[in-house]
Amino acid sequence: MKSAIWLALVFVTTASAGWTQTLTDETSYTVQGATPEREATLRRQIQVMHPPVLPYRIRFVPHWQYLNASRVYQLHVPRGMTSKMFTHLPSRSVFVDEDRYMGEEWLGHWMAHELGHLATNSTKEEDAERVAREYRIRLQAAVKETSSSASRN
Numbered sequence: 001m002k003s004a005i006w007l008a009l010v011f012v013t014t015a016s017a018g019w020t021q022t023l024t025d026e027t028s029y030t031v032q033g034a035t036p037e038r039e040a041t042l043r044r045q046i047q048v049m050h051p052p053v054l055p056y057r058i059r060f061v062p063h064w065q066y067l068n069a070s071r072v073y074q075l076h077v078p079r080g081m082t083s084k085m086f087t088h089l090p091s092r093s094v095f096v097d098e099d100r101y102m103g104e105e106w107l108g109h110w111m112a113h114e115l116g117h118l119a120t121n122s123t124k125e126e127d128a129e130r131v132a133r134e135y136r137i138r139l140q141a142a143v144k145e146t147s148s149s150a151s152r153n
Helices: 002-017 036-049 063-072 102-121 125-153
Strands: 031-033 057-061 085-088 092-095
Touching: 002 031, 031 036, 036 102, 036 125, 057 063, 063 092, 085 102, 092 102, 102 125
Parallel strands: 031 057, 057 092
Antiparallel strands: 085 092
């Protein structure tokens, strides 16, 4: 009995250790494993994209964990493509391969695609890309607005 209590205690404390924000309602999401700067950038980008469906969690993980998660969730990557992020629809979780991170623009571009999967509730790449185009337009407009307001000041 004591070992079960200790095991539960260890699980609870280690599971929440990587969380940067707790889940409070259906409109919030957790970002796990990201630096504070990356998390702030990601949250800003998602706010600009304004998707109808948010993920429950976004996890930045090392490459080996990414590969393990893709195996566990049986990720199928279309022939000739590679995967640097993927969405597990049933859990509304987005996994980001931390070792392949390529900057803010990259993050926004591909997060738009993953949010497209959630918005369409579809694993089809074409469906996700159709929605992602609109999100990317919103991101580009926000960047232009920010740069034009900075140049006026």
